[in-house]
Amino acid sequence: MPKAKSGKVELLNVIKQFDGIKAVDNLNLTIEDGSYCCLVGPSGCGKTTILRMIAGHEFPTTGRIMIGGEDVTGLAPVERGTAMMFQNYALFPHLKILDNVAFHLKMRGVAKAARQKRAGEMLERVQLGHLASRLPAELSGGQQQRVALARSLITNPRVLLLDEPLSALDEFLRLQMRGELKQLRKSLDITFVHVTHTQPEALALADRIVVMDHGLIEQVGRPEDIFNFPKSPYVAKFMGGQNVLYGSVDAVDPGDQNRITVVQESGNKLSAGVGENRFKRGDPIKLSVRRDKVHILTDGQAESAECGFTNQITGQVAGIEYQGSYVKITLDCNGKEQFVINAPDAVFFKRPVDLGDHVAAGWPPDETIVLHGDKDSSSADMAAG
Amino acid sequence: MSGARRISGMRLERVLPYVQVMPLAAVLLLFLVVPLVFVGLLSFWEFDDIQYYPSFTLANYQELFASPLTWKLMADTITFTAVVWLLTVLIGFTCSYFLTFHIRTLRVQILLLLICTIPFWTSNVIRMISWIPFLGKQGVFNQGLIAVGVIDQPLEFLLYSDFAVIVCYVNLFTLFMIVPIFNSMVKIDLSIIEAARDAGANSWNILTNIIIPLSRSGIVLGTIFVVTLVMGDFFVVKIMSGSQSANVVSAMKNEIDQLYYPPAAASAMLLILIVVLMITLVLRIVDVRRELVQ
Numbered sequence: 001m002p003k004a005k006s007g008k009v010e011l012l013n014v015i016k017q018f019d020g021i022k023a024v025d026n027l028n029l030t031i032e033d034g035s036y037c038c039l040v041g042p043s044g045c046g047k048t049t050i051l052r053m054i055a056g057h058e059f060p061t062t063g064r065i066m067i068g069g070e071d072v073t074g075l076a077p078v079e080r081g082t083a084m085m086f087q088n089y090a091l092f093p094h095l096k097i098l099d100n101v102a103f104h105l106k107m108r109g110v111a112k113a114a115r116q117k118r119a120g121e122m123l124e125r126v127q128l129g130h131l132a133s134r135l136p137a138e139l140s141g142g143q144q145q146r147v148a149l150a151r152s153l154i155t156n157p158r159v160l161l162l163d164e165p166l167s168a169l170d171e172f173l174r175l176q177m178r179g180e181l182k183q184l185r186k187s188l189d190i191t192f193v194h195v196t197h198t199q200p201e202a203l204a205l206a207d208r209i210v211v212m213d214h215g216l217i218e219q220v221g222r223p224e225d226i227f228n229f230p231k232s233p234y235v236a237k238f239m240g241g242q243n244v245l246y247g248s249v250d251a252v253d254p255g256d257q258n259r260i261t262v263v264q265e266s267g268n269k270l271s272a273g274v275g276e277n278r279f280k281r282g283d284p285i286k287l288s289v290r291r292d293k294v295h296i297l298t299d300g301q302a303e304s305a306e307c308g309f310t311n312q313i314t315g316q317v318a319g320i321e322y323q324g325s326y327v328k329i330t331l332d333c334n335g336k337e338q339f340v341i342n343a344p345d346a347v348f349f350k351r352p353v354d355l356g357d358h359v360a361a362g363w364p365p366d367e368t369i370v371l372h373g374d375k376d377s378s379s380a381d382m383a384a385g
Numbered sequence: 386m387s388g389a390r391r392i393s394g395m396r397l398e399r400v401l402p403y404v405q406v407m408p409l410a411a412v413l414l415l416f417l418v419v420p421l422v423f424v425g426l427l428s429f430w431e432f433d434d435i436q437y438y439p440s441f442t443l444a445n446y447q448e449l450f451a452s453p454l455t456w457k458l459m460a461d462t463i464t465f466t467a468v469v470w471l472l473t474v475l476i477g478f479t480c481s482y483f484l485t486f487h488i489r490t491l492r493v494q495i496l497l498l499l500i501c502t503i504p505f506w507t508s509n510v511i512r513m514i515s516w517i518p519f520l521g522k523q524g525v526f527n528q529g530l531i532a533v534g535v536i537d538q539p540l541e542f543l544l545y546s547d548f549a550v551i552v553c554y555v556n557l558f559t560l561f562m563i564v565p566i567f568n569s570m571v572k573i574d575l576s577i578i579e580a581a582r583d584a585g586a587n588s589w590n591i592l593t594n595i596i597i598p599l600s601r602s603g604i605v606l607g608t609i610f611v612v613t614l615v616m617g618d619f620f621v622v623k624i625m626s627g628s629q630s631a632n633v634v635s636a637m638k639n640e641i642d643q644l645y646y647p648p649a650a651a652s653a654m655l656l657i658l659i660v661v662l663m664i665t666l667v668l669r670i671v672d673v674r675r676e677l678v679q
Contacts, residue, residue, distance in 0.1 A: 057579050078585035090580035094598045103594075104584040155584060 005081060006068035007158035007191035008033040009054055014063035016049050016215075023049045024060070025215040031208070033068070036185050036192040038202035041212035042238070047195045048163055050212075054193060055084040055161050067159060078107075083157035087164045089148035091136035097147050098123065098132040104155045122150045142173040149184075162194040166201060178204055199239050203227060211235050218375055228290070232373025236288045243294070243339050244371070245270065245287040245313075249279045262287060266334050270311045271365040277372065286371040291342040293367040296329065296353060302360040309362030315339055317357045329353065331361065421657075428650035437647050445651035454636070455652065459659070462632040465547075465622070466615045469554040473611050474604060476555070477562025481603070482596070485570040498567065501560055513553050513621055520544040520552070545627030553625045558614050562607035569603030570596065605671045609664055616660050 009031040016024040024046045031037045039047040052058040053065060056077035064073045072080045092100050098119050099106075105115035123129045126146040136144055145165065152160060165181070166174045182205060185192055196202055202209050203223045211219045211226060211234075219231040230236035233244045245262075250269060253259035257278060262270045262285055272287055279285065289311070301307045315331030318338070322328075327348040331339040341361055353359055431440040449455050480501065488494045504512055519525045520543040527539040542548050573596065581591050619635035633656050640649040 055583065057583070077583045082583075084580075084583045086576045086580055088574070088576060090574065090576040092577060092581070092595065094601075103581070103586070106594075107585040107587075107590055151580075151584065 005158050006033045007081075008066075008068055009159055009191060009193065010066040011050070011054075012064045012066065014050075014053065014060045014065065016046070016053060016058065017061045022215050024053070027063070027215070027217060029210065029217065029220070031191060031193060033191055034189055035208055036194065036206050037208045037210060038194045038196055038206035039210045039212060040196055040199060040202045040238070041218075042197060044214075045212040046215040047197075047210075047212050049215075051084070051161050051163055051193060051195045054080075054159065055082050056080050057084070078155075081158040082161055083152035083155045083159075084161040085148050085152045085163065085165055088168065089136075089144045091144055091147055091151070093136055096133050096135060097128065097139070100136065100147055101150045101154055103151065119150075119154060122154050123147075125153075126150045141169050142177065145169065145177060153188075157190060159191045159193060160188075162192065164195055164197070167196070167198070174201075181205060203239075211238060213238075213375065218373065229369060230288060230371065232371055232375040233286050233288070234373070234375040236371060237376075241291055241342075242288045242369075243291060244376075245289070245337070245339075247285055247287070249281055249283045249285055251281060252279060260285075268313060270313075270368060272311075272368040272370055273366065274370050277370065286376075288369045288371055289363050289367055291328075291340045292326070294339075294341045294361050294363045295347075296341060296343060296351070297360045297362045298351070299360075302362065307362075308364045311365050311368055312360055312362040313339055314358065314360045317353050317355050317359060320353070320355060331359065424650045424653055427647055428654050430647045430650075432645065432647040434645075445647045448648065449651045449655065455655075458631060458633045458636050459655075461630065462616055462634075465550065465554070465632060466612055468551055469558065469615050470608060470611050472551070472555045473559045473562040473607070476559050477566050477607055478597075478600070478604070480559075480563050481567040481570045481600070484567055485573070494571075498564075501563055504556070505560065509557060510620075512557060513624060516549065516553055516556070516625070517544060520549055545625070545629060547626060547630055549625040550622050550630060553621050554615055554618070557621070558611050561610035561614065562604075565606035565610070566600050566603035569600045573599050601671050602673050605667055605673050608667055612663060612667075613660060616656065 009029075011027050011029045014024055014027045015022060027046075027050065029050075039050060041047050049058060053060055054067075056072070056075060056079075060073065064071055066072065067080055067082065077084070092103065095103070098116060101122050102110075102115040102119035105118060110118075120129060120132060123132055126149055128143060128146055128150070131139060131143065136147065139147065145168075149165075162181075166177055169177060178201060181192075181194075185205075192205075194202075194205060203226075206223055209219075209221060209223050209226045210217055213234055219226060219235045221229075226235065227239055227241060230239060230242060236242040236244050245264065247262040247264040247270065250261045250263035253261075258273050258275065260272055260274055260279055262272055264270065270287060295301075295309055297307075297309060297312070301309060302312060313331070313333055315333035317329060318332040319330035320327060321330075322345070323342075324345070326342045326344055329341045329343060329348075331341065333339050339361065427437075428445055429441045429443070430445075431438045431442050432445060484494050484497055488497060517524070521527070522539045522541065522544065524544065526543060527536075530536045531539065577599075578591055578595060581595050586594060616632075617634060619632065619638045622630055622632050623635050623638075633652060637649045637652050637656075640646075640652070
């Protein structure tokens with residue numbers, strides 16, 4: 001089906017203030033037509049406000065919002081070609097499921113028989129045809145969510161806005177609905193904007209992730225880039241899967257300006273490649289390394305450089321959590337920073353460690369990432385879990 | 386020993402709920418059911434304009450149904466009720482709507498709702514009488530209009546008229562409409578209204594498709610209050626109409642004053658029947674219990 005209008009969303013210099021407090025601070029963002037964009041961040045970071053401004057339920061204090069190249073800043077929701085799915089689904093409690101879905105058509109003056117027929121077809125599409133005459137309260141959470149989805153899709157939107165769509169579901173349903181959203185995305189040529197505070201959800205669904213904090217965009221990119229190359233300690237901690245290490249530049253390799261040695265507060269030395277950026281001795285620096293790239297070393301490995309795990313850290317085992325396919329080992333390093341290793345279960349059980357053991361962990365220097373951004377946040381620690 | 390105790394314990398468990406409802410049941414039985422039964426019995430007693438005797442006769446009812454006055458009074462009562470209901474619903478709904486959707490903070494909402502109750506800090510009689518100096522021939526309203534030059538003769542219909550009766554009813558009973566409607570309206574999740582707007586509803590659509598249906602239980606409860614209050618009143622209609630208008634209860638009051646107890650009992654039974662029918666009808670249309678649980 002050819003699409004009438006482009007679903008490209010642009011926010012230009014958007015500021016939103018609530019009682020003098022900036023919820024969104026001079027934001028510029030382009031979401032390409034037909035893409036699946038996830039806005040992530042801890043609660044209160046402004047992601048829902050952005051979604052509501054795109055939907056037209058909130059208006060920017062200054063700045064413009066464009067959809068498909070048209071300025072929609074002051075328009076009502078219905079004039080924008082957007083449809084929003086609310087966090088608690090916001091189904092009409094007094095209307096049957098069929099009438100909930102048909103509501104938009106009723107508002108457009110479609111005759112009863114015609115709108116009920118189309119709503120019925122939409123319900124069939126989300127596999128709820130048999131519940132058409134029930135009331136929302138008689139449905140399970142997952143079913144209500146599908147009704148909300150059907151109610152949004154019947155408006156034939158060019159942009160579908162999802163506000164924490166999976167947060168009210170239990171783990172099993174959440175994974176199922178995640179799969180269904182992905183399929184839906186494949187079958188519909190529209191733009192998805194999805195707000196979530198759950199990182200795996202964003203990684204699984206999005207082809208573009210926007211990490212936010214305090215009304216500002218911290219990083220935008222493809223999921224694999226955000227996960228592998230976080231810009232700042234904040235993004236690294238929020239997206240999870242990373243260890244952040246603090247230190248200062250100890251030496252720059254005279255032969256290769258790209259290669260530096262970093263000394264941590266403990267005196268521990270690490271090697272890293274800095275890419276374009278240039279550092280000089282004494283500069284503070286933040287590094288990160290993926291949890292699953294780190295290995296627990298035997299004494300022999302720790303001594304020899306041959307195995308390649310020349311970046312090393314030592315600590316006392318403070319936590320061991322079996323996660324099925326891997327084991328999460330938490331090291332206490334100098335009682336300050338925590339360092340997490342995700343070891344494949346087979347590797348762990350071949351040579352297990354115990355709580356309280358002193359161990360050395362290592363990784364190849366090439367796996368070390370230099371974080372350029374300064375933003376660090378303790379709230380992100382908590383959100384990332 | 387322990388077996389016996391278990392049996393007596395089980396018995397207690399079964400009896401306890403009945404013991405718990407006993408006080409209320411006793412009050413209702415003594416002060417509602419028994420008097421009603423007496424009134425019912427009395428309506429079948431014989432009456433010869435001077436005295437009444439225990440017996441079983443349908444004469445009181447025959448007279449009641451045969452008299453055109455009965456039907457006129459009933460029609461007047463229902464007209465009063467209908468007009469007052471319409472006005473209180475309109476005012477009550479509007480006030481609740483304002484309180485719910487235009488007042489942002491709970492504190493101010495509660496404050497304004499309390500202000501609505503100020504007239505209730507004094508007795509019904511005082512509130513009613515207060516209208517007299519306002520609406521009277523030399524009253525504040527007439528004097529004001531004359532002073533401004535809108536009229537040169539005082540308006541006569543303001544006091545001691547059906548108009549005065551309705552004004553007074555509306556003043557007395559609107560709060561009984563505001564409170565239940567407000568109560569059901571504040572429970573409406575604002576995201577539902579946003580969802581409706583998202584689906585293309587304008588303000589009028591939202592009012593008719595979302596807010597009114599979701600305020601239904603409040604409207605029904607308020608309706609029950611107002612209907613029973615207006616249909617059971619005799620005092621307002623007597624004072625405010627200057628005894629020119631009457632309704633079923635005020636006529637009944639006259640009969641009682643003249644010690645015509647059996648005819649009064651018969652018309653009481655008729656009134657109860659009609660009110661019960663009306664309430665049943667309303668409850669048939671809206672399942673209040675289901676709406677309250679939601």
